Amino acid sequence: MKARVTVTLKSGVLDPQGKAIEGALASLGIRGILGVRQGKVFDVELATEDAGEAEATLRQACEKLLANTVIENFHYEVETPGQNGGGRRGRETAPATLSPDDPTVEAADDAEMPIEGHP
Numbered sequence: 001m002k003a004r005v006t007v008t009l010k011s012g013v014l015d016p017q018g019k020a021i022e023g024a025l026a027s028l029g030i031r032g033i034l035g036v037r038q039g040k041v042f043d044v045e046l047a048t049e050d051a052g053e054a055e056a057t058l059r060q061a062c063e064k065l066l067a068n069t070v071i072e073n074f075h076y077e078v079e080t081p082g083q084n085g086g087g088r089r090g091r092e093t094a095p096a097t098l099s100p101d102d103p104t105v106e107a108a109d110d111a112e113m114p115i116e117g118h119p
Contacts, residue, residue: 001046001054003078007067008039042066046078054078 009015015037022036044061046054058076067074 001049001051001078001080003044003046003054003058003076005042005044005058005062005066005074005076006039007042007062007072007074009037009072013071051078051080 009018018036018038021038022033025033025036044058046057048054048057055076055078058078062074062076063069
């Protein structure tokens with residue numbers, strides 16, 4: 001079974017690479033771009049044909065390695081057997097085990113987060 005995982009910065013997190021790309025596009029004369037946010041994409045091949053098991057594996061991979069859930073969101077699409085593209089979709093913005101009473105939830109808010117070493 002195949003899947004695609006997309007990881008993007010949360011909306012309030014500064015994206016200097018996106019800003020650099022935005023500036024480069026403008027300097028190349030490409031007009032009409034209002035903003036750019038960069039991310040990363042992972043194409044994953046899974047050993048299972050069970051969509052539920054695949055989603056659980058992907059969620060665990062994202063939460064533990066592929067995404068920094070404090071500053072990044074992740075989205076995954078699982079291609080179920082017999083489909084050409086599309087498939088089941090999942091979206092997570094933070095580990096599912098967090099509750100509003102958990103003290104670590106505060107760090108996962110979409111607040112502006114400066115780059116370390118910059119004001």
